[in-house]
Amino acid sequence: NAGVTQTPKFRVLKTGQSMTLLCAQDMNHEYMYWYRQDPGMGLRLIHYSVGEGTTAKGEVPDGYNVSRLKKQNFLLGLESAAPSQTSVYFCASRGPSGSSYEQYFGPGTRLTVT
Amino acid sequence: AQTVTQSQPEMSVQEAETVTLSCTYDTSENNYYLFWYKQPPSRQMILVIRQEAYKQQNATENRFSVNFQKAAKSFSLKISDSQLGDTAMYFCAFMKQSNQFYFGTGTSLTVIP
Numbered sequence: 740n741a742g743v744t745q746t747p748k749f750r751v752l753k754t755g756q757s758m759t760l761l762c763a764q765d766m767n768h769e770y771m772y773w774y775r776q777d778p779g780m781g782l783r784l785i786h787y788s789v790g791e792g793t794t795a796k797g798e799v800p801d802g803y804n805v806s807r808l809k810k811q812n813f814l815l816g817l818e819s820a821a822p823s824q825t826s827v828y829f830c831a832s833r834g835p836s837g838s839s840y841e842q843y844f845g846p847g848t849r850l851t852v853t
Numbered sequence: 854a855q856t857v858t859q860s861q862p863e864m865s866v867q868e869a870e871t872v873t874l875s876c877t878y879d880t881s882e883n884n885y886y887l888f889w890y891k892q893p894p895s896r897q898m899i900l901v902i903r904q905e906a907y908k909q910q911n912a913t914e915n916r917f918s919v920n921f922q923k924a925a926k927s928f929s930l931k932i933s934d935s936q937l938g939d940t941a942m943y944f945c946a947f948m949k950q951s952n953q954f955y956f957g958t959g960t961s962l963t964v965i966p
Contacts, residue, residue, distance in 0.1 A: 781944055782956040840886045840948055844898035
């Protein structure tokens with residue numbers, strides 16, 4: 740099993756450009772999450788999904804959109820990138836309620852917006 | 854408002870010694886889950902230990918144990934017999950019933966040979 744994978748691993752964007760980050764998991768997990776990690780800020784939840792076809796806002800959702808068309812994939816979109824979105828982005832997934840609630844994380848995507 | 858607070862940005866410990874990392878959280882919920890994650894320089898997030906709030910017994914996992922004080926909303930991590938491989942950022946995390954997770958700002962731990 741590959742676990743949780745993220746594509747791409749690195750990306751440089753110019754202000755105003757758009758891009759989509761892909762998260763894929765092969766553990767048949769219901770729940771998926773997108774976080775951003777900034778120095779001194781820890782991880783902050785952007786959006787999450789409790790199942791295929793569902794999405795919900797997290798702590799810092801502005802400037803991002805998400806989609807969960809397939810259970811195994813969770814996409815994070817930036818429609819018009821801004822320098823404030825320079826960060827490391829992590830995707831995570833976890834099993835259903837009643838399980839260990841452990842989140843399995845991807846390796847991260849480092850995004851720089853110039 | 855900050856939901857999870859880690860008041861120690863940096864800590865160091867001698868190899869083979871014991872160190873305790875602090876974490877406090879804020880919630881009005883009665884059922885929730887707490888976690889400690891480790892992030893080594895590779896950037897990969899690794900679960901160290903978890904605690905269910907309804908369990909009074911403190912969780913242990915080999916050299917790692919927690920001191921969970923529900924009334925005080927405190928969840929500290931004790932690392933015994935520290936090893937060089939324990940050098941990493943450590944994040945305390947809290948999961949609400951809404952399925953949202955909140956992380957602290959982290960404690961950078963250095964194990965000194």
